Amino acid sequence: MPKLMILGAGGHGKVVAEIAELMGRWDEIVFLDDNQKLSEVNGYKVIGTLNDYMAYKDRYQYAFVAIGNNKSRVELIDNMIRKGLVVPTLIHPFTAISANCKIQEGTVVMAGAVINTNTIIGKGCIVNTCSSIDHDCVFEDGVHISPGVHIGGTTNIGKATWVCVGASVANNVAIGKNAVVAAGAVVTKNIPDNVMVAGVPAVIKKQFGDVNHGS
Structure with missing residues (x-):
């Protein structure tokens, strides 16, 4: 099964991760977040910062943006799609x-x-x-x-x-x-x-x- 990284481990990201888990499509779910004090959130590992997503592209082919700012969220999604990541609908x-x-x-x-x-x-x-x-x-x-x-x-x-x-x-x-x-x-x-x-x-x-x- 494929693996999913979620960009943003705040409150919105927590809800997103639970939805992804309930969908049952991914055998591993991890977070990227700029809060370097975080190592895990609700049992999901935090493996890097928001800008690290390309470093994990080979392992985590699916990526979802769970940040609140509307314009920034879309810009980041567009960047990831251009770089070959798969952005699902949850x-x-x-x-x-x-x-x-x-x-x-x-x-x-x-x-x-x-x-x-x-x-x-x-x-x-x-x-x-x-x-x-x-x-x-x-x-x-x-x-x-x-x-x-x-x-x-x-x-x-x-x-x-x-x-x-x-x-x-x-x-x-x-x-x-x-x-x-x-x-x-x-x-x-x-x-x-x-x-x-x-x-x-x-x-x-x-x-x-x-x-x-x-x-």
């Missing part, structure tokens, strides 16, 4: 995903998530615990859907946008790239690029440039 066994969805490499779908028919989810996305995504949605690369988020049908979300815990997005809404939807917000209208929105209904609270969202 899906917790306790999810409900339509057979007519498309989910690209480097995306993780966590326990309790529901993804309905004809939804397209890009590269390096996070579909977090107990979130729901209705039919015909399109998520660009690096989108993070936090725990308990509900996305209505025919919704488009731009690259590297972060929808925080417990937010809701109505049907037929477009959210731009590099945006943040605050926890508990209710989005009922289109949202432009590079803004943070909050409230019920959500309104723009802040504008910013091209930044790395995620935690």
Whole structure:
């Protein structure tokens, strides 16, 4: 069986490792992390830093990026693919995903998530615990859907946008790239690029440039 290295041994990485273990596809799972005080996390060895992935390419042909910053996560995935590593999609066994969805490499779908028919989810996305995504949605690369988020049908979300815990997005809404939807917000209208929105209904609270969202 193949072997998997996970880049990032923080809280997100711990969840990712458990999902990979439950999938049963890899006979060995290890971490790379820049915290040099770590030697193992939850029984998985930490064998090097984030920049060491090419040194382990011959032994660990599969690599997954488990870091929170949306833009950085996608850039690292692209680099690994260009260098010949295989970046899998990780899906917790306790999810409900339509057979007519498309989910690209480097995306993780966590326990309790529901993804309905004809939804397209890009590269390096996070579909977090107990979130729901209705039919015909399109998520660009690096989108993070936090725990308990509900996305209505025919919704488009731009690259590297972060929808925080417990937010809701109505049907037929477009959210731009590099945006943040605050926890508990209710989005009922289109949202432009590079803004943070909050409230019920959500309104723009802040504008910013091209930044790395995620935690």
